[in-house]
Amino acid sequence: MELALAALTPSERYKLLTGFVIPRPIAWISTTSAGGVSNCAPFSFFNVVADDPPLLIVGFGPGSAGEPKHSLKNIRRTGEFVVNLVEEANANAMHRSSDEIPEDESEFALAGLTAAPSVRVSHPRIAEASVSFECKVYRRIEVHPLRELILGEILLVHARDGLIDVRSKRVNEALYRPIGRLYANRYCTTRQRFNLPGDLPGEAT
Template identity: 35%
Template sequence: MFYEPGVTDHGLPHDPFKACVIPRPIGWISTQSPSGSANLAPYSQFNNLTFDPPYVMFSSNQTASNSRKDTVINAEATGQFVWNLATYPLRHAVNITAEQVAYGVDEFNRAGLTKQPASRVNCPMVAESPVKFECEYHSTIRLPGNPPMGTVDVVIGKVVGVHIAESVLTDGILDVRKTEPIARCGYYQYTVVRETF
């Protein structure tokens, strides 16, 4: 089959585009508002951009009311955010933090997660997550989107601190059999990584 996105119909029950680009790491991003309210939300468009120096990105659609997500507002206002590795044991907490709630609501508390102070930035980390990146906000690229989402905010940050739990290291190597990272597939499907080759 062949189709042109936005031009010709793919002829399938659901848009297959995101199902083609898999698995996608989950950007479980924590921020803090200028007034001190903690925020935590997962994003299925996340990845590293470079490694020397390390930069990461996550993208966020606008809400149905055409407003920016709390994560984007906080990262731009404070210049900081943290990426927390989303793991299989934490999958239910990840889902809870995906729920749309009012600005200022503490998703850490809603999901029963422990706040861990960061070393370089002023926003909390997920203590239960075995890997965390502390990030300084770099820039936002706003891409045009089709209705009803408006623009898509691509947020870029420089990694200034990396936390790795000793418990997930095997012979000095980060062991996916111990971290069990979850990732987004197409539609409402997820996967967990437990094997490598």
Template identity: 40%
Template sequence: MWVRILLGSCHGSRHAGPLFNPLLRPMNIDFATLTEYQRYKMMASLIVPRPIALVTTLGEDGVVNAAPFSMFNMLGEEPPIVMLSINRLKDGHLKHTAANIQRSKEFVVHMCDEDLAEQMHRCGENFPVHVSELDAVGLTTAPSSSVAPPRIAEAPVAFECTLWETLETTSRQIFIGQVRWMHARDELIDTENWRVRLQHYQPVGRFGASFYVKTNERYALEAQAAARSTAIDEM
């Protein structure tokens, strides 16, 4: 059991939240005793916030598919690779995105900011395979530079990827993609110093249950960091 202090009871302190009490026992849970769904709920609600990838792929008939995934992250820079984990449907079939990546070996990952959040969420609805989510939610496309799937013009950042490797588990396919090209809004990147102007970047993240989080409340832990040009505003 943990002692918990509600955020509102600490007058806005950013340090409010769970406190460790050495006199109380923590919960110890053997994952082998949980069901698959119970493990999913615990991990997906505790390993947060997670970045969200809005992924475009091309169907066999040329329809542009777009779907959001939060089992996603950067894995490294040499080679520049990202990871995308997609669960299978209840009947064992692949989701449209997974089937398209497996067939074409190409996809585009878009980062999602506050302006894109609502349309990103709607792309997660269950559309028929012949319907483009982008058309349904009012997003537009722009041609990619190195892959066939187009990118989303409204997205702050897009990474064109080719499939590097695929891993399979009993419930998921894990795609590792190599980034070939990146597209970003003009004001977002300082190409002279190769820094991201974080004051112009407001990504949203996936939280537990059906919640999302904003990332506009930022702080540095080093006392001298606020005086450095790379702190908070730029990286």
């Protein structure tokens, strides 16, 4: 079967692309509204794309009424945001925080989350997340009046104690349990891991 993407509807393209490119990591973005309300929501058009400078990318579509999502509005206004990563323990709260609620209501309250202060940016991080990246906007890329890609430069990493080997800066894989998004409301764990032939990196590298 061959499918020309231009001949498909946006919804068909969405199903096809998000069905094949699995799993996708989840950026659980936390920001504050102009009115001072803490906001968070998950975004799986997401990945890290460079290490020097350290860059990540997030793709935003419109809200259900065609308006920009609150996270994007807050990022545009301040040029900053926080990407929290999602482990198994936070799956339900992450999913709950994707509800489209009024801007003056907080997904932190909705999902039972705690806002913790950041160091380099004005927005809060999610205290329950084991890993958070404080970011500033590196480039905004408007791909369509209703769709935007944000390239963010990662300024600072927060990690739960023990998750990073202090000397080598290597992540302790055995203690890290991120989930991925398959499609729609379907997710996966990252428990089945395997080696291919070759040496594993030593502790110091």
